[in-house]
Amino acid sequence: MKVLLATSKPFASQAVGEMKQMIESAGYQFEKLENYADRTQLLVAVKEANALIIRSDIIDREVMEAAPGLKVVVRAGAGYDNVDLEAATLRSICVMNTPGQNANSVAELVFGMLIYLQRNRFDGSVGREISHKRLGLYAFGNVAKMVARIARGFSMTVNAYSPILTPDDLRKEGEYGVVPLSSNKELFENSDIVSLHMPLLEETRNCVNYDLLSLMPCDGVLINSARKELVVEEDLIRIMEERPYFQYITDIMPERHEEFLARFPKRYFSTPKKSGAQTSDANVNAGLAAASQIVAFFRDGDERFRVNNKS
Numbered sequence: 001m002k003v004l005l006a007t008s009k010p011f012a013s014q015a016v017g018e019m020k021q022m023i024e025s026a027g028y029q030f031e032k033l034e035n036y037a038d039r040t041q042l043l044v045a046v047k048e049a050n051a052l053i054i055r056s057d058i059i060d061r062e063v064m065e066a067a068p069g070l071k072v073v074v075r076a077g078a079g080y081d082n083v084d085l086e087a088a089t090l091r092s093i094c095v096m097n098t099p100g101q102n103a104n105s106v107a108e109l110v111f112g113m114l115i116y117l118q119r120n121r122f123d124g125s126v127g128r129e130i131s132h133k134r135l136g137l138y139a140f141g142n143v144a145k146m147v148a149r150i151a152r153g154f155s156m157t158v159n160a161y162s163p164i165l166t167p168d169d170l171r172k173e174g175e176y177g178v179v180p181l182s183s184n185k186e187l188f189e190n191s192d193i194v195s196l197h198m199p200l201l202e203e204t205r206n207c208v209n210y211d212l213l214s215l216m217p218c219d220g221v222l223i224n225s226a227r228k229e230l231v232v233e234e235d236l237i238r239i240m241e242e243r244p245y246f247q248y249i250t251d252i253m254p255e256r257h258e259e260f261l262a263r264f265p266k267r268y269f270s271t272p273k274k275s276g277a278q279t280s281d282a283n284v285n286a287g288l289a290a291a292s293q294i295v296a297f298f299r300d301g302d303e304r305f306r307v308n309n310k311s
């Protein structure tokens with residue numbers, strides 16, 4: 001069995017070393033294609049792969065067709081919008097993710113970016129504190145839970161709305177101490193800072209629009225550590241034009257990055273490259289989870305973290 005680690009954004013070398021060791025001690029071959037710049041390199045590298053470990057790398061029909069022996073793809077991370085699930089199902093390929101493994105890393109970045117912008121990039125001018133502000137979590141998965149936990153340390157009030165959980169479900173997650181809300185409107189209306197934590201699905205694409213954003217306070221802050229496609233960029237630009245104190249903080253550079261930068265140089269911040277999961281800790285957690293899921297898949301047929309339908 002050949003396991004290929006194919007990541008255009010490489011893992012920490014410690015993570016790669018530990019993954020290699022785990023795969024090889026299970027008796028499989030480990031190969032890597034890291035830091036590739038050209039998709040044709042990926043198409044060549046997958047040729048003999050039976051298993052793939054990836055990050056945000058696009059795994060579509062073309063890649064699957066180039067890998068006739070492919071049986072399993074593990075997205076070392078949470079979001080799998082980069083994998084064509086239907087194409088995988090058609091070819092009897094199992095697709096899995098590693099939920100929760102990089103959640104704390106993303107959550108810490110949320111606060112890093114938030115404080116950085118509230119303190120005006122540490123330029124010495126008068127900034128704002130986050131303590132006692134109302135933080136709204138849009139969705140309540142693994143990252144949102146970590147954000148809620150950290151927010152309590154800052155004495156923030158944490159509101160949460162989930163499109164898939166009821167307020168009663170949220171109430172049962174008592175350890176996170178969130179105030180459960182029953183609609184996204186209520187969330188935006190009652191939060192000074194809204195942090196997005198939903199996956200990119202057809203139902204969530206473009207879900208943050210003008211109507212929702214206009215419910216926030218005039219000096220509201222929107223944080224996006226999830227996916228750029230969740231936000232209607234032109235609506236956000238309109239809100240920021242209308243509200244001279246509104247801020248946008250993102251770990252996923254928007255399509256209209258240059259425009260945001262030119263129009264709102266002090267109220268807009270984007271990381272130059274998505275950095276949420278880019279810590280050695282998260283790399284080790286997600287990488288080893290991916291490696292062990294592949295071993296369990298081949299050895300025991302374990303498909304516990306499968307995200308696509310079976311054919």
Ligand code: 3PG
Pocket residue numbers: 009055056057076077078079080102226274275276277278
């Ligand atoms: C995820 O979905 O797990 C995060 O967005 C991290 O993505 P990355 O592995 O491409 O950094």
